[in-house]
Amino acid sequence: MLRDRADGEADHRRFIERTVASEAVWLLRGESGVAYCDSNDVPERHVLMLWSDRAYASRAGSAHFPGYEVATIDLFDFLFRWLPGMSGDRVLVGTNWTGTLTGLEVEPIALQDQLLDVLHPAKRAEYVDRLRNGLEAQKKNERA
Numbered sequence: 223m224l225r226d227r228a229d230g231e232a233d234h235r236r237f238i239e240r241t242v243a244s245e246a247v248w249l250l251r252g253e254s255g256v257a258y259c260d261s262n263d264v265p266e267r268h269v270l271m272l273w274s275d276r277a278y279a280s281r282a283g284s285a286h287f288p289g290y291e292v293a294t295i296d297l298f299d300f301l302f303r304w305l306p307g308m309s310g311d312r313v314l315v316g317t318n319w320t321g322t323l324t325g326l327e328v329e330p331i332a333l334q335d336q337l338l339d340v341l342h343p344a345k346r347a348e349y350v351d352r353l354r355n356g357l358e359a360q361k362k363n364e365r366a
Contacts, residue, residue: 230326237317240274242340245297247272247304248279252290257283261314267308270308271323272318280328281321290312302353 241247249272250257261267262318274280279292308315308330313331319325338346 230236230324233318233320234326234328237272237274238340239338241297242337242348244274247295247297247300248274248276248295249295250283250287250290251293252281252287257287257290258313259316261325262324263316263326267312267314268315269314269327271319272304273318282319282323286323298335298349298352301334301349
């Protein structure tokens with residue numbers, strides 16, 4: 223079945239909505255790390271595939287990554303640790319890719335902005351406080 227950009231955009235919107243609702247991101251993890259593949263759009267860049275649902279990750283894993291296990295990341299860590307790290311590593315994000323490994327490729331910081339935009343204001347404030355407290359604790363430990 224031929225998929226077009228509209229299908230990929232619908233999958234991406236579903237990723238954002240469901241990830242914010244569940245506060246979880248799903249991935250495939252194996253002995254060599256997290257599953258990734260080469261970009262279909264940008265030469266010499268890799269795509270870390272992430273899903274909004276365990277079933278989506280499992281489908282891709284069984285088809286293309288035997289021996290990998292489905293794992294989860296909580297949304298806070300994903301937003302403030304994973305996405306900035308991926309940006310620094312110049313890795314793209316593949317959101318809700320299909321079992322045939324097709325879908326949108328997104329810059330990590332753009333995805334971070336999109337997720338934060340739809341996060342409920344009270345939850346966003348909670349996350350900002352949590353991040354601030356974590357950074358303050360880290361500074362105190364560095365001084366000690």
